[in-house]
Amino acid sequence: MQANLKVKRYNPDEPQPRVRYQEYSLDVLESFTVLDALIQVRDEVDGTLALRCSCRASICGSCGMRVNGRAKLACKTRIAELAPNGEQLTIEPMGNHPVIKDLVVDIDTFFNQIRRVDPFIQPDSTPTQGEFIASSESMTNLLGVMNCIMCGACVSDCTVLEVDDKFIGPAALAKAYRFVDDPRDDRSSERLKKLNDEHGGIWDCTRCFQCVEVCPKDVAPMDRIMEMRDMAIEAGNRNTPGYRHTESFIRSVRRHGRLDETRLAVDSIGWTNVPGLLREAPVAMKAFTKGKLPPLFPHKAEGNSAIREIVEKAEGGSK
């Protein structure tokens, strides 16, 4: 079958480096992955094409890249599935990583983010004889995050990192979860407090689901971040806009059957946080002049009592 690749190229060694796209047409086997095709290009057509790859079996995490705009492991992406009739595939380096050359990106930032979460187990003491005793369920529960191969796909497509480079990011937060939830670790509460308090911590995820969708190993980083929010609240960390937002949200729905957006904004910032409120004032003014300011006192939703019942049922179920 035919594979048509359009590969983003960049070579910093050129006198005037510039980004360009190069097209390759290849005869490939039906079973070929994007990586197989790129290796064929590199080996037989164009030895200057730079990419990282190693295991070819989705376990080393080297070949993260964007295929048709989405982060993927090239070794796990079959051409026949994406382009059965020879449609052109656009291959680009991962996002949110500086490009070094062609498809090779700088992974230093990625691993510096991992370092931020103190990614090693910290027990107060280790057994003098034999292993830690830990339940099978607790270990099986951590298997999901241990599947992370640090390929960077989640970081590539993270919409928060696009605008806020202080965000620890989905991979490092999933890594943090691995220790927070490990019964052998004795720093869980300190870890949670730090992740709760710091700029770029668990409350800065916008729940856009990108990391869950692109992760090639089903680690679902966002789900771990949400679990850590619950754990942080349970552990008494309540002085965050995120927590206040959650509380205000549910209070509003319970009371009015709908969202009181004005109050939600003020609650989240905090009624006594004057600088924070002033910072948002221009936004409110702008919304007002465009007729987009929500009502100061919300209308009650129709069927309010039915909604309240649903809320109570949901809360009861979660307890």
Place this chain on the structure above:
Amino acid sequence: MYEHDLLIIGAGLAGLRAAVEGVRGGADVAVVTKVHPVRSHSNAAQGGINAPLTDRGDDWESHALDTIKGSDYLADQDAVEIMSREAGEAVIELEHMGVIFSRDDEGRLGTRRFGGQKVARTFFVGAITGSALLHVLYEQAIKYGLRVYEEWFVTSLIEEDGVVRGAVALDLRTGELHTIRAKAVIIAAGGAGRVFEPSTNAIICTGDGLALAWRAGAPMMDMEMVQYHPTTLARTGILMSEAARGEGAYLLNKQGDRFMETYAPEYLELASRDVVSRSEQTEINEGRGIDGNVLLDLRHLGRSFIEERLGYLQEVAVEFLGMDLANDPVPIRPGMHYIMGGIKTDVNGRTEAPGLYAAGECANVSVHGANRLGANSLLDTVVFGRRAARHALEYIKSVNGTSRDESQLEADKARLQALLDRPQGIRSAALRREMAEAMTEGIGVFRDQASMERAETAVRRARDQFANVSVQDKGKTFNMDLMFALELDYVIDCAEAICAGALARKESRGAHYRTDITQRDDENWLKHTLVYKTDEGLRVDTSPVAITKWEPVKRVY
């Protein structure tokens, strides 16, 4: 120029375990690796790590005997004894470092059975044990602030007065060569799967460490002992862990028969790997295969069991074959997987080149002999990685400061420039493939004098042609093309040693099965083959096998 007490080449399990030991011992340690540590090929180990834990009623002698029998009595029994005795501590230590081992109902470490052993003593993390161990050792490296030269490719060892004193390495990011001086060097650079095509090994497994040590005068030992794993996927050659059979999967031929009943009535699918691979190949050769494959059948294990204990295998089957292990038997065949051979070391990792140590797949202690048991490779890396570092810590105390000589750096600069200046010629990828396919054909599951000679001829041709290899990329930054050419040089070195060892051994033992001499010959060949690289060419020698308490007997599974 950079300078450290101890330089470790390679950041897989053996390298990182050695590095952690070195740092804990107070030395200034650095690791140089051509890929980021978590990209190392230790990742690919799936099934588990063996350890005879005494508090489970197991004992080191039972594990040692299984290992020695598995090795077809070629392993050095003193080395095996050390590995078996230290295994329990090594595994518990990994658990304390944070490895999420599977548990039993009491919350203690759970086990599964593996090939060549009657006792379930393989500790595991799903089917991602290697990856789980590697990531945890990398966490320890972060904890200790280990210095890692990431994506630096070693081009030479530095020798002074016959003593290894560091390495020259190419920083792939900048294209600059650097000298890294050290009082001792540990090579832990992994295997040489790229000598063969196909192979389960990663693209990075180019035998760099073996070739570097060989060029420094250390012999490669038992290189003819090449493991063909019984279950690699049709078409892609991807590994399907022995854990599948450990958990109860069947091997079936075209007629649906569990053919291992014929070849290994007692151990069945869990006979040693060389035995199972030969059995499969016999079925295929005699017309009872399906398109050159036999079948691995997990259906009776049930979906939830498969997904929990063998999740990665299911992922591979679905993604790469479009098959579901709970519904379909998958086509598999023997595939090149591991080299038992390697740089000859003593039980402390010392090679015959002073100042140079080796550990992991590139080393040959020898604990695997003519056939390695599944789940003994991870054990080998952590036990002997640690031992090598411990010995090196003592050794460096007696080494004085290093010199400032840069002659090796200058020589390598000239060598790389000459390669870059060569205007046009053969592509390294094509040359490697041609040679590697000939190696698989000639030194496969079955081999004979003629087939091995054909392989040797192909290797000689590759060595000659290497002088005509050219590099298309002339740039500095991430010049992968240049690195592939340098790697191919190492690959050819390893192929030369494998051919020399294979042609020297005039018997069948373990993975070295000659159809022209089918019997094991303890009288003449209960010994190791050694291949040296000298100025006059290759020199083949032998050395005795250490037998301590287990006299060789006929091997039956």
